[in-house]
Amino acid sequence: MRAAGVTGTRGVTLVERPFLTMLNLRVDPASEAAGRIGGTLGVPLPGECGRTAASGDRTVLWLGPDEWLVVSEGPAADAELTAALDGGPGSVVDVSANRTTLELSGPAARQVLEKGCPLDLHPRAFGPGRAVSTTVGPVAVLLWQVDDTPTYRLLPRSSFADYLARWLIDAMSEYRGPEVP
């Protein structure tokens, strides 16, 4: 992956950020338990497709109308959130082993993704702090834009990660040479 990195104005790099902690959270967003969980997280649960909410080193990504993924660098906070759920309908499950995280960054990162992602990733439609479930190439990923570089985090299921990394390395290779007019 490191060897496939490209520098310069058409630069793009790919690294893995392994072992992020991920919690799958399911709760009715209109319930009191959702409010308590929002209080514990320090930020309300995002209510719309593509939205994320960050609090400290934790980020809450929208997965569905009653489903979120809480991503963090630190230890899993599932006990804390289970306590906030307080036996109400819903679940908090540590799914850290479900996905891994690939980070694609650089001025050409969007062009690389656009080779295989059906979504509009132009800044008018997508930007930092947005995360959506979609496909890149044939692989289903959670695609999360972190900053304006642009830097994207791709969260594929672990068993698809090797293939996705190879797919991205192949897509990155053309940026090593000059732009073909």
Next chain:
Amino acid sequence: MLLISCPWCGPRDETEYHYGGQAHVPYPETPADLTDEQWAEYVFYRDNPRGPFAERWMHSIGCRRWFNVLRDTATHEVLASYRLDEPRPGGNR
């Protein structure tokens, strides 16, 4: 390629979805009382109209929710998409 609007995620390519057959097929109220013929009707027999057709789809690569789509089977035009707890737009057939 169809462009289908998920009620929660907005317009996405057909490849993100799975098809679930005809919508609004009610489960029999007293399944034990049905004859084999009536049960076969419920399990296997579906409408095959030319024109607007209500069908179930699931956004399997997005929010993983089931919803209904009203699609014209002759032109493939997606006329509407709506949640399972909403009535079919324009009434039933």
